[in-house]
Amino acid sequence: xxxxxxxxxxxxxxxxxxxxxxxxxxxxxxxxxxxxxxxxxxxxxxxxxxxxxxxxxxxxxxxxxxxxxxxxxxxxxxxxxxxxxxxxxxxxxxxxxxxxxxxxxxxxxxxxxxxxxxxxxxxxxxxxxxxxxxxxxxxxxxxxxxxxxxxxxxxxxxxxxxxxxxxxxxxxxxxxxxxxxxxxxxxxxxxxxxxxxxxxxxxxxxxxxxxxxxxxxxxxxxxxxxxxxxxxxxxxxxxxxxxxxxxxxxxxxxxxxxxxxxxxxxxxxxxxxxxxxxxxxxxxxxxxxxxxxxxxxxxxxxxxxxxxxxxxxxxxxxxxxxxxxxxxxxxxxxxxxxxxxxxxxxxxxxxxxxxxxxx
Amino acid sequence: xxxxxxxxxxxxxxxxxxxxxxxxxxxxxxxxxxxxxxxxxxxxxxxxxxxxxxxxxxxxxxxxxxxxxxxxxxxxxxxxxxxxxxxxxxxxxxxxxxxxxxxxxxxxxxxxxxxxxxxxxxxxxxxxxxxxxxxxxxxxxxxxxxxxxxxxxxxxxxxxxxxxxxxxxxxxxxxxxxxxxxxxxxxxxxxxxxxxxxxxxxxxxxxxxxxxxxxxxxxxxxxxxxxxxxxxxxxxxxxxxxxxxxxxxxx
Numbered sequence: 246x247x248x249x250x251x252x253x254x255x256x257x258x259x260x261x262x263x264x265x266x267x268x269x270x271x272x273x274x275x276x277x278x279x280x281x282x283x284x285x286x287x288x289x290x291x292x293x294x295x296x297x298x299x300x301x302x303x304x305x306x307x308x309x310x311x312x313x314x315x316x317x318x319x320x321x322x323x324x325x326x327x328x329x330x331x332x333x334x335x336x337x338x339x340x341x342x343x344x345x346x347x348x349x350x351x352x353x354x355x356x357x358x359x360x361x362x363x364x365x366x367x368x369x370x371x372x373x374x375x376x377x378x379x380x381x382x383x384x385x386x387x388x389x390x391x392x393x394x395x396x397x398x399x400x401x402x403x404x405x406x407x408x409x410x411x412x413x414x415x416x417x418x419x420x421x422x423x424x425x426x427x428x429x430x431x432x433x434x435x436x437x438x439x440x441x442x443x444x445x446x447x448x449x450x451x452x453x454x455x456x457x458x459x460x461x462x463x464x465x466x467x468x469x470x471x472x473x474x475x476x477x478x479x480x481x482x483x484x485x486x487x488x489x490x491x492x493x494x495x496x497x498x499x500x501x502x503x504x505x506x507x508x509x510x511x512x513x514x515x516x517x518x519x520x521x522x523x524x525x526x527x528x529x530x531x532x533x534x535x536x537x538x539x540x541x542x543x544x545x546x547x548x549x550x551x552x553x554x555x556x557x558x559x560x561x562x563x564x565x566x567x568x569x570x571x572x573x574x575x576x577x578x579x580x581x582x583x584x585x586x587x588x589x590x591x592x593x594x595x596x597x598x599x600x601x602x603x604x
Numbered sequence: 605x606x607x608x609x610x611x612x613x614x615x616x617x618x619x620x621x622x623x624x625x626x627x628x629x630x631x632x633x634x635x636x637x638x639x640x641x642x643x644x645x646x647x648x649x650x651x652x653x654x655x656x657x658x659x660x661x662x663x664x665x666x667x668x669x670x671x672x673x674x675x676x677x678x679x680x681x682x683x684x685x686x687x688x689x690x691x692x693x694x695x696x697x698x699x700x701x702x703x704x705x706x707x708x709x710x711x712x713x714x715x716x717x718x719x720x721x722x723x724x725x726x727x728x729x730x731x732x733x734x735x736x737x738x739x740x741x742x743x744x745x746x747x748x749x750x751x752x753x754x755x756x757x758x759x760x761x762x763x764x765x766x767x768x769x770x771x772x773x774x775x776x777x778x779x780x781x782x783x784x785x786x787x788x789x790x791x792x793x794x795x796x797x798x799x800x801x802x803x804x805x806x807x808x809x810x811x812x813x814x815x816x817x818x819x820x821x822x823x824x825x826x827x828x829x830x831x832x833x834x835x836x837x838x839x840x841x842x843x844x845x846x847x848x849x850x851x852x853x854x855x
Contacts, residue, residue, distance in 0.1 A: 448713055448721040455699045455710055462697045465658065466767065467685035467714035476722065 260431050269423045273495060276423070278535045279430040280492045283437050285515045285527030287484035290441055292513065293521035294450070295477050296457030301382035302485050303509035304389050305357035309486025310499035311393075312356055314406040315340060316349035317493065321410035331398035340399075353490040354483045360389075361482035365475040372471075383506050393501045405500025412494040426495050433491055434528070437484055442524055444480070453477055454522075514553070517560040520567025529569050607633035610672065611775055611805045612657055617666035617677075619652050619829075626652040628829035630666075636774075638821035639801035642809050643840075645849060648826040650809040651694070654777045657807075658691040659684045671774070685714065690773035694780045696760030700753030704744060704763060707752050708735045711767035738766045742796065758789040765793075769800060776800060778808045782815055794819035825849070 264272055284306055292298045318325050324336055342348045364385055368378060393400045400406070415422035444450055452473055455463050460470050493499050502508065519530020534556070541549040564571050610633035619627040627649045634640060642650045655661040656668060659681035668677040676684055685691075698707050712731050713721065727735075739745045742762040747755060752763055761781060768776055778797065782790045790812075797806050798819055810816055816823060817837050824834040825846050833843045840846055 444722065447723060447725045448709070449724075451702065451706055451710060452721055454702065458699045458701055459697060462693075462699070463710070464681045465660070465685060465691050465693075466711050467682050469680075469682050480722075 264424050264427055269420050272427050273423050274539060276427045276430045276495050277492065278532045279427075279434045280488050280495065281512075281515065281535060282434050282528040282531040283430075283488035283491075284485050284512050285519065285531040286437055286441050287481040287488070288512050288516045289521060289523075289527040290444070290453075290484070291477060291481040292516060293523070293526070294445065294457065295453040295474065297474060297478070298379045298513065299382040299478075299481075299509075300379050300506065300513055301384075301386035301509050302481070302512050303504040303506070304386040305361065305482035305485035306489040306492070306508075306512075307393075307499060307501070307504035308356040308360060309353045309489030310493045310503060311400070311406065311489075312343070312349055312352035312486070313490035313493045314409075314499045315343040316346060317409040317412060318406050319344050321408060325401070325406070326408065327401045327404065327406075328398055333398045337399055350490075353486050357482040357486035357489075358479045360385075361479040362475065365478040369471040369474045369478075383509070386504050386506060386509055390501045390504045393504070401500070403501060405498055405502075407498035407500075409494070409497060417494075417497060422494075426491070430491050430495070433487060437487070438524070438528070440484075445524070449473070449476075511553075514557045514560070516567075518556060518567055520569035520571070520573075523567070523569040523573060526567050526569035530567065533568065607635045609636055610634055611636040611670070613667075613669040613672070614653075614656070615667040615669065617656060617663045617668060619649070619656055619661055620664040625829050627656065627663075630829070630831055632824070632831055632834075634805070634807070634824075635822065636805050637801065637803070639797050639806045639808060639819055641816045641820040641823045642807060642826060643811070643813075643816060643823060644826035644832070647828070649829040650826055651779055652829075653826070654691065654779055654807060654809060657684075657775075658689055658777055660691075685773075688772075688774035689777065690768040690771070690775070691777045692761075692764050692768045692779060692781065694783065696757065696764050698752050698760055698763050698767070700751070702752060703749050704739070704752050704755070705735065705748045707763060707767060708739065708770060711770045714771055734770065738770050742766050743792075758785045761785065761793070765796070772804070774804055776804060776806045778806060780809055780811065782810070782812060790815060791818075 263275060267275060284302065287305075288299065288302055291302075319336075319340070324334075325340075328336070343352070364382075368381060373381065394403050396402070409417055411417055411419075412422060413425065415425060452463070452468065456470050456473060463470050489499070489503070492503075515530035515534050516527045517530070518534055519528065520526025538549060538553070541552060560567060566574055613633045614630050617627055617630045618625060626647075630649075630653070642653060644650055652661060656663050656677070659676070659679055663677045666677070667675055670676045670687060670689070674687065676687065676689075679687075699710065702710075709727060712727070712735060736745060736748075739748060742765065744759060744762060744766060747759065752760065755763060761784075765778070765781065768778075781793050781797070785793065794815060797808060800806050801821060808820075820837050822834065823837050823840045825832040825840055825843070827849050832845050832849065833840060835843075
């Protein structure tokens, strides 16, 4: 307990010191990784704790991002340039409300949540499980990605939305903005982390893990498990949307590539490597993998994707508990050795790359 | 046989597994209260009868009426649970990665409202006491904070029974509760079922004739998806048809 407090204090100090040590370029990269950690947490809630693997979370992330980008674009230009190029002379009706920040912020959460409900209710109600859900989650991302590319006049097409003038009163080139965004993403990461920790402490947290372990039993205890799955998918989507919204001012662009299957799969890889069903795993995974990715793509870019693939295979086959999970297991062992005879060997958690559906 | 105030009535129920009639045109009233055993050779449709009542399989034809008023053959399992019908499966079906207490917690709150549980973190004192009381009656109280996957087979079975009875169901469906238990554990399980049966109704599917003899208040014999006969243990074992079924199997 005491050790934990020290650890948390050290982490917090590290977070605060970072802007003083890192160059603006590096700090901006770190902010991006913190945002990725938020997405990873959202995937972990769904996959690690509930056992539902979504390989299409990019779409929820991007929807949050687009909501923010639409607001920022309208701050820069009353009529976005890509609309002019496509011969649209008047702002479409669904763009107009995005002139308001509160509306845009609400949409950051509501758009992904609505899509999650639209997808989740029919799928879970009809009993779609396991790999089938995973494949459909990819298909949905693909379809919406194609839709966004095709509707160039309204979405900016393949190029997406870019060319912003500023954010929260800062111009995009202001070095202060980098620090502001860093603290914003750090704050949001901590907030989302606390939220997920609280959620797992509630009865709901016990229930979703029971869904993962033995859904049938839960139904015969009286739980409408479909609805719990819908709720957790929507929550997860909302969190991913928030991450997408912070991502946009940091990198200055949102495009359909963010909702590609590749991007979505990467999200899941971070969680697998960091450690599923651990609180810190997704954060560690997202940051470690992305630091490695940056290092690799600066030195030997061609080699990175092979290494990435290898990492994913290793994370699922060789150490399925991931970084944090493996460390926790070691600690638990040491603790058990210190207090002999108290802890019986625990039945292994089903830790397969694809969620196990019992019965 | 006339039954007053039956707890469950099946009317011409048929269950089809890809053309195989696991339950074939069964009409029966089950009396309320007592420990009611369903016996019969393998494939007789015993477990399927339990499955039909708790909504695990759907009847192709017929009606299942609960407490003489509610038709339940088309309800979802989670709805049926809230009517007061609880099920214990054949293999211990618990949440192995969670503690005994968490298993009981899941059983006692029994999920009516998905949204409420997203913010609720604690059980009431009444609920906590109830859990302790039920665990104590099954000698599981010392294991309250143990990971349930680490319990012995018999303890897992009891934990599942504890989960099934925590909300005081009117009807408890139990599938082969004593498989893999020691004689001592068997007796304890039987006594427990009898105790529950004083106030409520327990249906037990079981093969072990000694167990049936010791703890049954009524016995129904099934064969090839049909009800062959019913009565108390002595009546049933002296029934000519039942003898033929069991002896015929031994040839």
